Amino acid sequence: SYELTQPPSVSVSPGQTASITCSGDKLGDEYVCWYQQKPGQSPVLVIYQDYKRPSGIPERFSGSKSGNTATLTISGAQAMDEAAYYCQAWDSSTTSVVFGGGTKLTVL
Amino acid sequence: QVQLQESGPGLVKPSETLSLNCAVSGYSISSGYYWGWIRQPPGKGLEWIGSIFHSGNTYYNPSLKSRVTMSVDTSKNQFSLKLSSVTAADTAAYYCARQGYYGSGGYYSVGYSDYWGQGTLVTVSS
Numbered sequence: 001s002y003e004l005t006q007p008p009s010v011s012v013s014p015g016q017t018a019s020i021t022c023s024g025d026k027l028g029d030e031y032v033c034w035y036q037q038k039p040g041q042s043p044v045l046v047i048y049q050d051y052k053r054p055s056g057i058p059e060r061f062s063g064s065k066s067g068n069t070a071t072l073t074i075s076g077a078q079a080m081d082e083a084a085y086y087c088q089a090w091d092s093s094t095t096s097v098v099f100g101g102g103t104k105l106t107v108l
Numbered sequence: 109q110v111q112l113q114e115s116g117p118g119l120v121k122p123s124e125t126l127s128l129n130c131a132v133s134g135y136s137i138s139s140g141y142y143w144g145w146i147r148q149p150p151g152k153g154l155e156w157i158g159s160i161f162h163s164g165n166t167y168y169n170p171s172l173k174s175r176v177t178m179s180v181d182t183s184k185n186q187f188s189l190k191l192s193s194v195t196a197a198d199t200a201a202y203y204c205a206r207q208g209y210y211g212s213g214g215y216y217s218v219g220y221s222d223y224w225g226q227g228t229l230v231t232v233s234s
């Protein structure tokens with residue numbers, strides 16, 4: 001089955017830049033989106049269509065994609081950004097939505 | 109403001125059918141978008157269950173397809189999930205969400221989920 005691979009954890013110091021990657025062998029063919037999930041809360045969409053930011057999401061969140069790897073970048077990370085982040089894409093071969101395994105971002 | 113609210117039993121016995129509803133307010137299901145179910149076992153990641161369009165067109169997770177049925181009731185502006193023959197492995201928080209889609213000509217790919225319900229924990233236990 002199609003898999004999206006994310007690093008299990010990423011650490012960043014406050015004010016620095018955090019990058020979270022998502023790789024999949026067909027990622028270049030489909031749009032990628034990213035969610036932030038804090039403990040006990042529902043996921044929140046932070047990036048869609050590879051790089052677009054929904055209304056209300058801070059500008060420090062940005063998305064990019066090169067080939068089969070997508071990257072979520074948090075510029076000037078804040079303590080409030082500490083959360084799990086999930087990438088998601090469509091698998092056309094099985095007509096299904098696929099999530100990455102998630103990345104725990106620690107800001108310290 | 110679009111809002112989604114899951115409802116259903118919090119405890120289901122093994123081998124029985126899990127049934128959940130998702131009531132949508134602030135947006136008409138008939139106006140577009142796919143409507144999906146996503147679950148998350150305790151301490152684990154997100155798993156897509158399936159998505160449905162207001163016309164009834166569905167996409168299901170291949171690993172769950174044999175046990176999943178989704179339906180939509182446009183008159184009540186809600187959609188539902190049934191998952192049969194449940195086991196302890198189906199214990200999870202279940203979320204409903206509004207989902208954007210891409211494509212034309214009858215083939216669509218489901219994309220981002222921009223509005224989510226608060227989630228409901230379903231435990232499978234005797």
